Amino acid sequence: MTTVHQANFGGLRERKKARTRAAIREHALRLFREQGYESTTVEQIAAAAEVSPSTFFRYFPTKEDVVLRDDFDDRILEAFGRQPASLTPIAAIRAALREAIATLTPAEWEEFREASVLGLTVPEIRARTLDELSRTIDVMAGALAKRIGRTADDLTVRTYVGAVFGVMLSVLSPAAWGADVGEQTFQRMDEALALLESGLPL
Structure with a gap:
């Protein structure tokens, strides 16, 4: 039972990470479209996705990576x-x-x-x-x-x-x-x- 619980928890955690990553990218592309790439900051993207800038960098090492990856x-x-x-x-x-x-x-x-x-x-x-x-x-x-x-x-x-x-x-x-x-x-x-x-x- 413990193994099954751990597997389910691991799967849930991975799905949550995937949703967070997708949300960051979705908001980033929206902001790039609305106000331009150069004018958009990581802080603005993080705020729109309701995560911290440090969380952004855990998923995307740079602003360029949010487009490329x-x-x-x-x-x-x-x-x-x-x-x-x-x-x-x-x-x-x-x-x-x-x-x-x-x-x-x-x-x-x-x-x-x-x-x-x-x-x-x-x-x-x-x-x-x-x-x-x-x-x-x-x-x-x-x-x-x-x-x-x-x-x-x-x-x-x-x-x-x-x-x-x-x-x-x-x-x-x-x-x-x-x-x-x-x-x-x-x-x-x-x-x-x-x-x-x-x-x-x-």
Whole structure:
């Protein structure tokens, strides 16, 4: 009984943390929209989310992180891990993307769009984007290496992941999507990954 109680308590605590994190991010994006990124302070975000500034920093180390860090990458990685071994790595990535996208609510889509625009228009956030991209590539390389029985620093693994992310970035660039990121963007990304898998015939 004690073990069950502890498991339930742990689950409740994790859900509470997830709600707090989501509330902070929701209020931050609202304030950025209403008064601009530069004019919004961490103190204002914390007050709107009814948490202390120190609590804000427990969830997001910097103001930039509230834009850059969501759980979408985690959803993709979890879905990637569930794909059958019979799929090629790119096919598994495409399937994982489709699964993750299907979990997004309309409100989450709106947050995703706003964060994407901020990430490309606010200099401080753009400067951090490469760091976050490097971290995501490392994580994905680890997931792919586990899937195919290699190490995360294997040159083939790193090259493969680099090619996949290169395709994704080419579709997510402002020249490709303008001012909006939506389901059609990810449909185009899926098509681009299919081209990569086929050897990019010209």
